[in-house]
Amino acid sequence: MPPPPPSPITVSIVSHGQLDLVRPLMEELDRFSRGMVAKVVLTINIPEPDALAGLRWGFEVERIENPAPMGFGANHNQAFGHCATPWFLVLNPDIRFDRDVLAPLVAQARPDSGLLTPRILEPGKAEPEQHRAIITPHEILVRRRPGYVRPAVPHWIPGLFMLFRSDTYRAIGGFDERFFMYGEDFDICARTQLAGWKLQVAEDLLARHDAQRASRTSHRHLYWHVTSLLKVWSSAAFWRFRGALRKAQASVR
Numbered sequence: 001m002p003p004p005p006p007s008p009i010t011v012s013i014v015s016h017g018q019l020d021l022v023r024p025l026m027e028e029l030d031r032f033s034r035g036m037v038a039k040v041v042l043t044i045n046i047p048e049p050d051a052l053a054g055l056r057w058g059f060e061v062e063r064i065e066n067p068a069p070m071g072f073g074a075n076h077n078q079a080f081g082h083c084a085t086p087w088f089l090v091l092n093p094d095i096r097f098d099r100d101v102l103a104p105l106v107a108q109a110r111p112d113s114g115l116l117t118p119r120i121l122e123p124g125k126a127e128p129e130q131h132r133a134i135i136t137p138h139e140i141l142v143r144r145r146p147g148y149v150r151p152a153v154p155h156w157i158p159g160l161f162m163l164f165r166s167d168t169y170r171a172i173g174g175f176d177e178r179f180f181m182y183g184e185d186f187d188i189c190a191r192t193q194l195a196g197w198k199l200q201v202a203e204d205l206l207a208r209h210d211a212q213r214a215s216r217t218s219h220r221h222l223y224w225h226v227t228s229l230l231k232v233w234s235s236a237a238f239w240r241f242r243g244a245l246r247k248a249q250a251s252v253r
Contacts, residue, residue, distance in 0.1 A: 007038035007059065009087040009102060009163070012079035014043040014072070019051035021093040021210070026057055032100040034058040041079040045069050072159065073175025073184040080166075080174055088169050092160035094210040101205045105163060114168030114197025115189065117157045118205035128206060132156055134245060135186055135232060154199060155245065159185030161207055168197050176235075181221070183228030190241035 011029065015022050022042065029037055039060040042052075046069050062082055070078070076090050087106060101118045109116055119128035131154035133139050142148055162185070172191045175184045189199060232238050 006085070007036055008085050008106060009036050009038060009089050010079075010083040010085045010166075011037055011040045011089045011091055012043070012076050012083075013040060013091050013093055014045055014075045014079075015048065015093055016045050016069075017048045018093040019044075019048055023051055023055070025091070025093055025095060026052070026055075026061075028097045030057040030059070032097050033102040036100070036102040036106070038085045039082070041082050043070075043075045043079060045075060071177060071180035071184075072182075073179055073188075074177045077174040077177065080169060083166055086166055088164045088166045090159060090162040090164070092209070095161055096208040096210060098206075098208070101202070101207055102163075104205055105202050108200070108202050109165075110198065110200060112196070112198050113200035114165050114192050114195075115157070116163040116200045116202065117161050118202045118207045120158070120161065121206055121208045122211055123209070129158075129209075131201070132158070134242060135229065136242075137233075154201060155241075156186045156189035157199060157201070159188075160209055162188075165197075168192060168195070171195060176237075179228050179231060181224045181228065183225075183232045186232055187235065187237055190237045194237065194240055194244065 037059040134155045
């Protein structure tokens with residue numbers, strides 16, 4: 001009997017004192033998606049009690065303990081250096097699964113899809129999160145008003161569940177480490193599409209998000225959020241992507 005094919009996904013999870021959240025996530029990955037996960041690269045970004053001591057799963061776990069805290073993108077770029085699989089999954093500690101979504105997600109991947117995600121269900125919501133439009137000051141002001149129209153295809157996806165082709169991630173240079181937290185997910189989505197790859201959302205697959213919403217309660221997180229938006233709006237990728245969207249929209253009118 002031939003050996004089974006190698007597991008295709010390396011998962012990157014970063015804990016910011018969140019190992020109590022990581023534990024159930026690891027258990028769900030092991031229960032539902034063991035055959036898809038070659039390795040979990042678990043980055044301990046700040047010192048914390050080891051809530052995973054003595055636990056074992058059906059995949060390799062490689063731990064990185066940072067001597068000093070690093071930003072979102074820097075942590076996942078570091079983890080990608082330990083990836084030898086065709087797919088690289090950036091996963092928040094507070095994502096939850098009720099069944100395997102990784103195998104069907106990979107199975108649905110189109111040849112030109114460089115970044116994939118399932119639909120995301122937020123706490124207390126009956127329907128998955130709606131697709132996101134390009135971030136502009138005007139979009140932020142009107143997104144909660146009646147009559148606001150969401151795009152049929154998302155312009156970007158949040159960084160809590162991002163399944164990259166490793167070739168795509170490598171070709172675009174991963175996350176832009178100028179963003180410490182917030183904004184890097186929009187930026188990498190824009191650069192992925194500008195490089196000729198597509199975003200693909202699996203409309204029939206669902207993951208749950210136990211959202212923390214720190215930027216609404218923490219002055220430090222709010223500062224990071226606002227400064228990241230300013231970095232987005234001053235970046236070449238934003239203006240190139242905005243121009244490409246306008247050109248595409250004009251061509252279908």
